[in-house]
Amino acid sequence: xxxxxxxxxxxxxxxxxxxxxxxxxxxxxxxxxxxxxxxxxxxxxxxxxxxxxxxxxxxxxxxxxxxxxxxxxxxxxxxxxxxxxxxxxxxxxxxxxxxxxxxxxxxxxxxxxxxxxxxxxxxxxxxxxxxxxxxxxxxxxxxxxxxxxxxxxxxxxxxxxxxxxxxxxxxxxxxxxxxxxxxxxxxxxxxxxxxxxxxxxxxx
Numbered sequence: 482x483x484x485x486x487x488x489x490x491x492x493x494x495x496x497x498x499x500x501x502x503x504x505x506x507x508x509x510x511x512x513x514x515x516x517x518x519x520x521x522x523x524x525x526x527x528x529x530x531x532x533x534x535x536x537x538x539x540x541x542x543x544x545x546x547x548x549x550x551x552x553x554x555x556x557x558x559x560x561x562x563x564x565x566x567x568x569x570x571x572x573x574x575x576x577x578x579x580x581x582x583x584x585x586x587x588x589x590x591x592x593x594x595x596x597x598x599x600x601x602x603x604x605x606x607x608x609x610x611x612x613x614x615x616x617x618x619x620x621x622x623x624x625x626x627x628x629x630x631x632x633x634x635x636x637x638x639x640x641x642x643x644x645x646x647x648x649x650x651x652x653x654x655x656x657x658x659x660x661x662x663x664x665x666x667x668x669x670x671x672x673x674x675x676x677x678x679x680x681x682x683x684x685x
Contacts, residue, residue, distance in 0.1 A: 501653055512667045515667070539588050561601040600631050
């Protein structure tokens, strides 16, 4: 039996990259490893860049995908960004709220017109103020995704309640977790009905 040639482009920031994971898998690598079956062969393209904002993703995502579409295949894209938009530098956020809205809308509308598209929200912050800003931006980008018609997985509350994300980040650079945090995020993705390989998924 010929396996389905499925290639997934994970595009976003350091949390997509998996920074801090000693296994260098992050949540995309773990989610793809668990989703492989006798029916499909998944190629996982991790295109996460540390420090990327929605502005950075907007500028690069489409050419990143085009560079990897060398032969016809079942291509899909997953975005994860937002945490860097609300990072404070010199007393202000790196990206204005209005620009985050415009960027997110443009990215998701264009991606949805080309490929099956999903979006994962930003994870918790360690500092209380930073966490509060991330909660706000998670809600914002989730609302935009809903209007555009892209399934959105909000992970910030469940990861915060679980605690492993924050505890590992506190022991490291206070921004990124280790394997436990990324495993917890991958489990949320795998249990999400919109994830194409979820046991409850109706997606193509």
